[in-house]
Amino acid sequence: MTLHLKGLHCLGYESAVKFALLKVPGVESATVSAKTQSALVALCREKAPREADLRAVVKKAGYELLKVEAASKPEGKEADGGESPKKG
Numbered sequence: 759m760t761l762h763l764k765g766l767h768c769l770g771y772e773s774a775v776k777f778a779l780l781k782v783p784g785v786e787s788a789t790v791s792a793k794t795q796s797a798l799v800a801l802c803r804e805k806a807p808r809e810a811d812l813r814a815v816v817k818k819a820g821y822e823l824l825k826v827e828a829a830s831k832p833e834g835k836e837a838d839g840g841e842s843p844k845k846g
Contacts (some may be wrong), residue, residue, distance in 0.1 A: 779815060784810075786802050
């Protein structure tokens with residue numbers, strides 16, 4: 759999923775946001791970019807965190823979470839990673 763952030767202008771603070779996100783149960787990895795003011799977050803499928811939890815840690819780190827975009831699954835793949843049924 760992609761988190762769109764507000765106020766992250768300095769490269770030096772990317773790691774602060776990254777490590778804050780990694781402390782949230784259910785977050786497996788995080789890549790933060792000041793250039794795009796966003797964070798790409800991989801979630802645990804069994805226990806994904808609530809948006810409110812992500813919003814809270816971003817705020818505690820000094821930034822605002824503007825928008826959360828769910829990751830789109832690759833075309834032809836099901837959410838469980840298997841192939842989608844063929845039509846026709």
